[in-house]
Amino acid sequence: MTKKKKVLILGSGPNRIGQGIEFDYCCVHASLAAKEEGYESIMVNCNPETVSTDYDTSDRLYFEPITLEDILNIVRLEEPAGVILQFGGQTPLRLALALRKAGAKVLGTTPEAIDIAEDRKKFSQLLRRLNLKQPAGATARSTRQALTVASKLGYPVLVRPSYVLGGRAMEIVYDRTALQHFIKRAIEVSPHHPVLIDQFLEDTIEVDVDALCDGRTCVIGGIMEHIEEAGIHSGDSAMVLPPYSLDSRLVSAIKETTKSLALSLGVIGLLNIQCAVKNGEIYILEVNPRASRTVPFVSKTIGRPLAKLATKIMLGKTLEDLKFTAEVEVPYFAVKESVFPFNRFPGVDALLGPEMKSTGEVIGLDVNFGLAYAKSQLAAGQFLPLSGSVFLSVKDKDKPALLPLAIEFSKLGFKIIATRGTAHFLARHGIRSEIVHKVYEGERPNVADFIRNNLIQLIINTSSGMRPKKDTLSIRSLAVSRSIPLITTIPGAMASLMAIKALREREIQVYEIHECYRKINFS
Amino acid sequence: MPRRADLKKIMLLGSGPIIIGQACEFDYSGAQACKALKEEGYEIVLVNSNPATIMTDPEMADKIYLEPLVPEIVAKIIERERPQALLPTLGGQTALNLASQLYEQGVLQKYQVELIGADYQAIKKGEDRQLFKEAITEIGYRVPESGTAHNLKQAIKIATTIGFPVIIRPAYTLGGTGSAVAYNVEEFKELAEIGLKASLTNEILIEESVLGWKEYELEVMRDLKDNVVIICSIENFDPMGVHTGDSITVAPVQTLTDKEYQKMRDAAIAIIRKIGVATGGSNIQFAVNPENGQMVVIEMNPRVSRSSALASKATGFPIAKIATKLAVGYTLDEIPNDITKKTPSYFEPTIDYCVVKIPKFNFEKFPGAVPQLGTSMKSVGEVMAIGRNFKEALQKALRSLEERFSGLEDIKLEWPVEQGLKVANPQRLFYIREALRQGKSIEEVYQLCNIDRWFLANIEEIVRLEKKLKKAKGKPLSFAMLKQAKEFGFSDKQLAWLTGCPELQISKLREKYGLQAQYKCVDTCAGEFVAETPYFYSTYEYSEITTARQ
Amino acid sequence: MKGHLVVEDGTIYTGKIFGARAVRYGELIFNTSMTGYQEILFDPSYKGQILAMTYPLIGNYGVNTEDCESERIHLEGFVVREKSRIYSNWRAQKSLEELFKEQKVVGLEGVDTRKITETIREFGALKAGIFPGNRDKREMVTLVQKSPSLVGRDIVSRVIKSEAYTWQNFGKYKVVVLDCGVKYNILRLLARLNLKVVVYPATAPWQEIEKEEPDGILISNGPGDPEPLKTVVSTVSNLVGRHPVFGICLGHQILGQVFGGKTYKLKFGHHGANHPVKDLTTGRIYITVQNHGFCVDQRTLDETEIEITHTNLNDGTLEGMAHKKWPIFSVQFHPEDAPGPRDTEYLFTKFYTLIENAQES
Structure with a gap:
């Protein structure tokens, strides 16, 4: 046993949808930060795939299950000065109270504060106090x-x-x-x-915010605007940092909201907030006073390691000490896109919803939003076509928004193929399209035939709110198995259109990250 | 041989986003590679589209591109950076495929970029089923009967010649995407179509099924002086028919005699030499007929893989780090063993504990998906546990999974027991428990699931003890029972449920009896040399050690 | 039944006895091989030793008649962490426990073999004893301390057959194996090369061996300290110069003494299947299986006659040598494997070549 004070970091356990490499990234950074602050870092985790279980990462590694019994054994043996539970997702948080009861010092935001965020009643009270809206x-x-x-x-x-x-x-x-x-x-x-x-608030824009707070000051790490309709789990959503369509007043309001929430909860470390914007109003959906999935994405984009900074705050430093007192403005767009395992589960619906389904993410970086989005799609394996036929079939609510898109696609030379309802709507507005039968209509050729015959290069298909009919299910399954880009939301369609236009008009540039960071004005 | 001085700038390809079959094990190996190259003073250019990675941290490499891993973009980066070499073996199948494409498109030649770690021919031989089969047969080993097809007609002809059941394996994919087992012609037609589409080269291998045979893996390393060592041996608990990524696996092998093991080892060495992996690691899979010991070669991954991450963590030997140093010119004897600091990396790790890996599934996220395991990987993650015997490691791994159970417990089973044994599924361990609990013999269970009797016997020991513990409900646990329960991997929580005693009381009792967790070190050498690694695991192995001095 | 492993420094490990119930004394060593316990058990080189396996799960694949390396188990005691409850392998014929009972071998399970290993690593191979049942602790320790050490004892005669015998009576050339405790695989590998193999006890007078008209001599492995084996050294010194000679393990140590070398005791020896050995003549490195507690001090060898050919990469000890003029070579490790890697079996072919060349000239 050495003389240094020890910090015990609890890992995130096995990878699963919703809790994977993003949390491991945070745990590794926590270990590095603890070492930088002169502590002996001790890591506990049971996942053999990760960097956190590389014995080089920390001063000591225990390859152990993250259960109360096993962790208490280690706590008793090592007697750490503090235990970090915030970076391993839900796994270590479950042990918070029991560990504290057993005498371990939990660093950072208190379990009570975390509880306020999860307990509906307490949470509502807090929002009322701060004059914030929620659904x-x-x-x-x-x-x-x-x-x-x-x-x-x-x-x-x-x-x-x-x-x-x-x-x-x-x-x-x-x-x-x-x-x-x-x-x-x-x-x-x-x-x-x-x-x-x-x-459930429909037709909203959802926004994710990651911030750091040291109990006195709160600084925004990054604000991410979702490029999906509301209701899609943020882990599955495509999102862009900085926001590309929100007006600056709203963005300011979101920042202020974040700060007041952070300070009232007494956040020491990281904070993640998810909110929905509708008709100029901000509704708070979720508050997570811990590391979130988006931390690595934000950190890489702004060039500052948020998890490391959070750890140092937990170990007593202030944001001032860490020279992180103002939000970082980036001179480019970073789009995060998720990847899905649908091709492993043939026959399962590729529809996104509030339950997270993605396994991982990619980033698209560019000064032009369209290109950034294009890169994110390319990286995710969705090869957006620059020409060909686009299949449109959207629910009634989306038809008005579809119109300008259809016009643009036409202008770009795309042939439009649509199901009857959508086709008639477009026709009423002067856009020609080829009608194709829905599968359940019985007549041939139908959509599935078209897809199988490689007559469609891009699919924009939004569903009715309820469990989709068998038809749409089969269209989507086919798309997934044939790697035809499948867009299931209007915002996604818009972004794809911008991407296609950008790809046709400009040449893709590559950006080296250190150069990007040099362009950022770090105050 | 000193490290190559003619190389200054090396490009490393990452594995992109996390997907089933290719997950964060490549961030781990990529990060190790960067550290190794940095240590050696090379300039590193890194490309990876996944920002949620440690390897893309600004300190890891000199130039980092968070750009899509597609040939057009990477070609642009090559044009800009002009690296002398490209190391594609640490980014999974994605990086390997990408490197192949860059080679085929002439990009590497145009900018004079040398492929290090594996050359194009070796990649092809390892991944192209037909070439692989020819190579293996040439050195006198057997692969299951097979044929390659590029269209459905060819495929059907081959399948009917071999006879059903057959396995369909698409070439140039990852995690066995598109792989499937077909039991009849109708099923075959459908699955063959999917397989052809899933392959980058529209090629599938149709193979004689060795379902039910025992499956093994060896992690092998080779340097440019043709020295080859085995880093780790792995035995799959689930027999052939379940993708190794979805199988419960154990290290080291448990049921092979030395003769059988050496036969496999010789084969692995011959194979890595024949395929021509110049430097670095490979994962080679074998199937052994439990009735007569007949051995066939199943496949080979001529690169660092998920198994190498597991093997590295299981033995303490940092495969990716060493593979990287080998790629830049060192030989195994020139690299010191990080653990002992006094001996070279040229040795075969030996372990004095048992390691169990259990995969994690998320079927509940995909309603409609049948929770059945086969040749196409479906797990999203995994856990590993270390113990001083198989039972302890198994139960530890179970409680690491973070599901409802904290060991081999009573859980709700959806299928009838026989089906749960016959059809590979994530709960099969529990079906085995239930079957044994109901009084089925090891032999009966074996006939249904083909899991080696040795594993079944160990599980039976757990089941027997569980029965005894339940009987002792209400009475305080004796030292002997508690000691055995802990050695068999029962968690305090499990014991609490079995005996009706609160968990905290169980741990207090343990304290009273002196049955505390002990920590032992993972050191690649079973204690033979003093280890500097700060890498530990717990065990409840209880040993009565006393002293009597004069 | 309870049992104890008692070490001369006073430490007592309590476990469960399996196999025979008897008191046995021996030098306590560990072996790191993960497979091959049967071959290890039947290796006569372990005579006088109590062997602890570092790998904790032993007996998984049972035992069979084919993997025996000698007639019976010679070691004094076998210490494991967990003896497998059942065995499972298509070639298995009986369990470890059954074998031990038959052969009257003493086994002890349920002890912390890692602690044992660490102790041996730190303090060297110590004297030990296995005692079944309950006994007074001080008494057991005293008995162990009084038990004989391996140093200075000739135990070769305890393991070898006293009569010569033929292993294979057909073949192109004839090899006489000087049996110091030979492992059968040495004989099998020679036989496979189409050689007649005749086995003579190492205690046989050299004239008797000459009468056999050997084309080559192989000096086998064996147990114990090579230093007291003066008669064997003398026999061999009369045979070198007349025939090609190949020495393995103890045989190498005998040859070393023939050429003026001195042997010494290693702290705890090398016992495992993963030792890297470098062939200095080619630069190639091999993974070898080793089992020796003594070693030849390379500094004491006559440089004018002997060339150092192999060295251990872990600790620099001598692993092989060859005579500069005569067709004589030897290795400290086990090219006959069984158990262990087969990478160095080619040395048998080398021996064959030396024999053939000698015949031709």
């Missing part, structure tokens, strides 16, 4: 309660269990029958905690 909602512990709550709020509602990660069993529910089904699932997943039922 209306309540908790339920049984199906009956749930039905009552939902009918009061009005459908659609968002159902989610608390204390889970990755949106596990989270669902947008459009009617009673569906609610009964999904409530059961939600209760199963997190049996000791109530299920949250919120009004």
